[in-house]
Structures are given as structure tokens and as C-alpha cells.
Amino acid sequence: MSLVVYLAAFVFGMTSVLLVRRPRRALRNPLAVSTCVSILLGALVFVCAAPATLARVNALTGVPNFGAPLTYGMICAYSCAVLVLLINWRGGPRPLVRRLVLRCVAVYGVLVAAVVVLFALADARTERLTDLDTYYAGTPFMREMILLYLLGHAASMLVMCAVCVKWAREVSGPLRTGLRLIMAGALIDAVGFVAAKCVAVAARWAGHDLDFLSTTVAPPLASLAALLCSAGYLLPSAVAQWRAWADHRRLAPLWDLVRSVSTAPKPPTGWWQLPQARLQWREVSIHDALLVLAPYFDHRVRQRVRDSALRAGHPPHQARLAAEAAMLTDAARRAAAREEPPESAGSYRLHATEVSGTGGLVELAQALHRPPSRTSAHDGAAPSSLSGSLSEPEEPHVA
Structure with a gap:
């Protein structure tokens, strides 16, 4: 399982590298910064959630299950970054955007603090690397901590789905396709990851065992969601690069003529x-x-x-x-x-x-x-074959 999770983290992380090729210029663009922060936090979530990472963190800190609040805090931070990305993407007056961003950070900051406090109050002495959510589903404070991070993540993914659906109607071409891929990834994350874990936790409350939904079904679907979101972020940029490459080649005859x-x-x-x-x-x-x-x-x-x-x-x-x-x-x-x-x-x-x-x-x-x-x-001869017409121009003017 760790290999799958690390692979998803690598794909997510490489997306940010490909999107930001000039860091100095990108730092002046709030949209570029929020995009890369959300992608990097998503990659860190996968790194922290890997069983090998959890075992290492627990061993280094000496606290059983210390990796749980670390991972859940990262998930909350990623959810916040996604909403900040959407706010910057929509744009508007800078004071309004700044207020919305600060409110979002404040809400999810409180959520992260609550996760840490609830873990500190809970009795979670038995280390669980793959089934912590279901194993501690009925444990006081741990139960609330699990529900909080799941609800916070689900809210951000559902908002992302709604925004992508709205924007996809207003744009066309690669951007629309990219938005649809991001929407599909967010939907899979909300349904395949959050819903699967919620069902598994609720089954534990009812005295049933559906742990496989949390341990076997949710992680691969979260990785698939990350892959789709990465493809959605990259697609418009990749298409733009492909078109630039084609135009660069088509300009070769003109460049060969005038380069001297x-x-x-x-x-x-x-x-x-x-x-x-x-x-x-x-x-x-x-x-x-x-x-x-x-x-x-x-x-x-x-x-x-x-x-x-x-x-x-x-x-x-x-x-x-x-x-x-x-x-x-x-x-x-x-x-x-x-x-x-x-x-x-x-x-x-x-x-x-x-x-x-x-x-x-x-x-x-x-x-x-x-x-x-x-x-x-x-x-004074005319070419026998001419390039295609785009529009009817006005009559050339000679001064």
C-alpha cells in the first residue's frame, strides 16, 4: 500500500514542478502560489498517510499513532488550500479575495487545532497503521477527531465539484476538459474516499465490520482522484505548450529568411x-x-x-x-x-x-x-499555392 501512496504523492508533486518553472515570477501570482501549495500539500498528505511513514513517525516521536493527527492535519490543510485556490481562481476585488482567504484559513486552522486537541485527550495507545479510523471509531475524542477531518475534507471536495461544474459551462477547449478532470477527481475523493470511510466507521458503530472500505477501497480511490486532479491541472498548460511547439516549427521558414x-x-x-x-x-x-x-x-x-x-x-x-x-x-x-x-x-x-x-x-x-x-x-509572379484564409482583410495601405 505504501508504494501506491508514494506513487500518488510523486505524481502530485511533479505536477507543481511542471506548473511552476520560474519560481520568482510565480511568487508574484496568487493563483500560481495557491495552485502549487494545494498540490504540494496533497502530495504531503499521501506521504504522511503511507503506513511506512506512519510507523517511522510513531517511532521517532515515541507516541503511538502520532502519525494520525499529523496526517489528518495535513488533510485539513489541503482542504483549506483547495478552497483558497478556488477563491483566487474566481478572482474579484483584492480586499474581498483577501477576506475570504483569511476566513477560510481561520476556519480550517481551528479545525486543525481541534484535531490535535482531540487526539491529545483520547486514549489511543495501540498503534494502528492501516485501520485506525475503524479501530478507534467508538473511542471517545478519537471518534470526534475522525469525523471532523472527514467532514472538513468532504466540504472542500464538494465545493470544488460545484465550482468546476459552474465554470465548465463558461469556458471551452482544454480548460473545460481540465475542469472536468478536476471535478471527476474531487468527486471520486468525496465519494470513494470520504464516503467509504464514513460508511466503514458507521458500520463499526452499528456492530458490523466493513473495514475493507476504509483500508482497501479508500486509499486506491484517493490515489486515482489525485491522478485525475493532476491531469486536470496540467492539461491546459500541456496543450498550450504543444500549440507553441507547433507554431515554433511553422515559423521556421520565416525565421530562416530573416534571422541574419x-x-x-x-x-x-x-x-x-x-x-x-x-x-x-x-x-x-x-x-x-x-x-x-x-x-x-x-x-x-x-x-x-x-x-x-x-x-x-x-x-x-x-x-x-x-x-x-x-x-x-x-x-x-x-x-x-x-x-x-x-x-x-x-x-x-x-x-x-x-x-x-x-x-x-x-x-x-x-x-x-x-x-x-x-x-x-x-x-512579379504570384505563388502557385497559398496559405489558408482566416478572414477578409482591409485593403493594404501604402503611405
Whole structure:
């Protein structure tokens, strides 16, 4: 059982490492801090709940079952962290968020203190590593301590389920899927862990033996809940990294064309640089290179290619992209040959600089990736294959 619990703790802990790659920046973000604190506390709960850890803690302290209030206190702290995460996730005025967080911490702080006091008052001299909840279900003070931590944990999981259901209706894509995974994990935690233990404890009160629900059923379901919650936390970030990696690759033709004139600082290299960081560096460097090449834009090239593409029946947006790709290719050739700027040079905004994000740059890169098949852009031919259209643009303006 300890191996399963330690594995769940490892998965939970690695989630926080993957979510927070830049600790200094993350510490300035309350949402990032609350997310990682809740995940780390969840990992500590699994570590503390492992029978091997319980035996070691009991031996080090010399107090039988000292691991019980330690584990239950960690569960209460984790439940509080989950609610704080939800408060920060929902957002709102900072004074209101701060008040709600302080109230939540105060309530669960009292709960942790009550767990410790009840354990101190109880008579729990027999060490139990796997069935403490059911073994001491009828023991004064221990009974109340067990019920308190179960009710406190159940409340936070049910609130998390309700909030995830509400938010999942307002968002879409990977975030909605992530919320559903978190909701499924919280539901399994509430039903599979808390409810199973409550039924086992109630059975002891009634004189029956359903200890297997607490010792055999609850721990694996808690591990499964942790796995689902971890997947829910990671999914939006993983999808964003995958899309960044795809955009980084699609920008390669454009970067290969303009990299020689870019004056942006060289990006840091290393395996630890994730796709989003690499994409950000490439995007900044490309925009810098476009500014350098702007004086070399020959609008006669652009107009010839655009008119040729329109006559060939291409949509205006595709014709504009083809014309800008041809003009940019010609500008890069002039800059590399150290030629003088053309007489028709003037101020012009590329479509890629008019839209936010990397979408415009990707379109331009794909237009470069499909060069004219017969005549070079310098000769005024339109590309034989153009990139896909996203929207109908306004007419290009030449100052």
C-alpha cells in the first residue's frame, strides 16, 4: 500500500514542478502560489498517510499513532488550500479575495487545532497503521477527531465539484476538459474516499465490520482522484505548450529568411527551455528583423504579385499574404546584398504586425513555405499555392 501512496504523492508533486518553472515570477501570482501549495500539500498528505511513514513517525516521536493527527492535519490543510485556490481562481476585488482567504484559513486552522486537541485527550495507545479510523471509531475524542477531518475534507471536495461544474459551462477547449478532470477527481475523493470511510466507521458503530472500505477501497480511490486532479491541472498548460511547439516549427521558414538581420538578443539554449519560451523568443526576434527590413520593402513587387494572385482567382487575404511574402523575400535579398533601398519604399504594415499573437506570423511563414513555382517573386509572379484564409482583410495601405 505504501508504494501506491508514494506513487500518488510523486505524481502530485511533479505536477507543481511542471506548473511552476520560474519560481520568482510565480511568487508574484496568487493563483500560481495557491495552485502549487494545494498540490504540494496533497502530495504531503499521501506521504504522511503511507503506513511506512506512519510507523517511522510513531517511532521517532515515541507516541503511538502520532502519525494520525499529523496526517489528518495535513488533510485539513489541503482542504483549506483547495478552497483558497478556488477563491483566487474566481478572482474579484483584492480586499474581498483577501477576506475570504483569511476566513477560510481561520476556519480550517481551528479545525486543525481541534484535531490535535482531540487526539491529545483520547486514549489511543495501540498503534494502528492501516485501520485506525475503524479501530478507534467508538473511542471517545478519537471518534470526534475522525469525523471532523472527514467532514472538513468532504466540504472542500464538494465545493470544488460545484465550482468546476459552474465554470465548465463558461469556458471551452482544454480548460473545460481540465475542469472536468478536476471535478471527476474531487468527486471520486468525496465519494470513494470520504464516503467509504464514513460508511466503514458507521458500520463499526452499528456492530458490523466493513473495514475493507476504509483500508482497501479508500486509499486506491484517493490515489486515482489525485491522478485525475493532476491531469486536470496540467492539461491546459500541456496543450498550450504543444500549440507553441507547433507554431515554433511553422515559423521556421520565416525565421530562416530573416534571422541574419535580426538584432534581438540571442535566446538562451538548453533542454529546460519549454516551447512557449522558445516561441516567445522567436516571435520577438522575427518582429525585430521585420523592422530592420522595412526600409527595403519594394511596393512594386507587392502590387504585382497581389494583382497576379487576384487575377488567378485567389481570395484577397491569400493574395495579400502572397504579395507580402514576395516583398519580404525581395527585401531580405536586398539587405543581404547590401543594396540601396528601392525608390518605391515607404511605410507599410504587414498583416502579421496588425494582428495579436503568432497567427499572422504563422500565415506569413506558410506563404513563404509555398514559393512561386515558375517565376521568382522579384519578377512579379504570384505563388502557385497559398496559405489558408482566416478572414477578409482591409485593403493594404501604402503611405
